[in-house]
Amino acid sequence: MDSSEGTGLGVAVLGHVLLFGGLSLGFLATPNPVSFEQQPIEVSLTDDVALVSASQVPDAEVPAARLAEEEGPVEHAVPEPVESEPEPVPKPRTEQPPAPTRAPTTRPQPQPTQPPRAAETTRRQPQQQPTRRDVRPTGRLDGLDVGRSDTASQSRSNTAPAATLGDREVASLIAEIRRQLKPHWSPPTGADADKLVTFLRVRLNRDGTIASRPVVIRTTGQTASNRGQVSLHQERAIRAVELAAPFRLPDQFYDAWKDFDISLDQRLAL
Template sequence: MTEQATLSRDEYVGLGIATVAHVALVAWFLLHDQSPPRPLPIPERMEVSLAGEVSLTSTSPDPAPAQASVAPVLSADPAPEVEPDPAPPQPVRDTQPRATPPPPPPRPTARPTPTPTPRATTRPRPTPTPRATSRPSPTPTARASARPTPTPRATARPTGRPTTRPTPAPTATRGGGSRVGADFLEGAGSSQPNSNRGTPAAAAGPAVRASIQSAMARQIKPHWAAPQGVDVELLVTNVSWDLNPDGSLKGVPRIVSQTGVNDSNRPQAKLHQERAIRAIQLAAPFNLPAEYYDVWKSPRNVRFDRNF
């Protein structure tokens, strides 16, 4: 007889848990692989232009002389001498002595009249003499009624000051007079800074040249594409061309030279030259500052390579 294998309750529980765990693990792996990848940030490209001997040449405008002021006009004849006015007469002071009044006479003093005392007729008992109850009041004499009237002062001073003050005499000028005319200050303040500044310097500095070269390269770069192939990165084509004042081409660009040609990239050398000329023609007319036309009117030996 074959014995049938029977599973206990604990074994059933463990088998169920293991099955559920495996199913969940497989589902997680399937869902995790379908999530979209995170985009990586693309670093910005920085353009660097190398320029040597920057700011070694002065590019300031030519100084323009300021307008001169009106020169003072010298009169031919000397100025006449000015005679001083006579001084005004001063008031005359009174030199006579003033009259002094005489001193008043002394006042008279009145003496009292004495009263006689009665003599005693009988001597047995003397009677005291009665004292005067009241002192006799002296009769004052009338004061001198007429005092000497002082004599009036001499009226030698002027009654009032003059209403108008005398004008001061102008100072006399030195002999010979002045030879400066009346229009000495006619041109004062007329010299103003010249509004017409000088033209820009003929030779632009290295900083200006580097800025113009960078602007020209930025306008050519969207139209330039180097050919593909073996050792094509070694090819370097130098091109020259002429421009009109409005930035348009004057003629066809010219190939000056080409370097880096070998047996591997020789089939691509001619295409490299044609694409360089094509990029210049598509970029024209160039947008460049007109005041520096003498700087960018004839670009020479412009280098075209893969890293242009």
């Protein structure tokens, strides 16, 4: 090896170091080829799912203030219907009798009349014949249950109302579960293998992981020619569920999917 070969070796080593160093730096410097401009969002296809209350939800809002009835024109010609009740209770708010019993307090400006609260005191006054006014029907139904549900619910229960899912929502959840199973499900192939349907019972934790190994309930569609595939079919069905875990399902519907049965067949793999 003479001097020119020595020079060549030195230059070659240097060139390779520079080239690979530059390539490494270049790969580090180039923007990530598969980085996304927008971060992918997870899409759940259970948008049909909604809670349906199984019990009557007590109305938490205070009922709207009762509207006063409109006074209609007095019709004197109509005779008064005979009341069967001996002592009809007058409606307190419909009439505004003068209330002299309430003495004006020590306010500097005496007010002769008190707001409608004073009507309660008038109830105690014996009135043989209350003056009835004719009332024109307004079509408003509020106030019909006066005295019964005029206030908010008095229930002391503080538990959440029991909720169930409707059929459509359950179907939607199952569709979502099957969609997540689909990429992991590869049924065995062979004669009549497409007739096999394995039913599994799956129990999930709240975070979507499997609580216990899925249990095979049964496998239908067994024929003489696919007898040998049955155990493989069940095994792969269980494996598909295990691989698909953790399932990403809406947390608020955990009651609906914590324990479910699911069938796996050839069609799911298509």
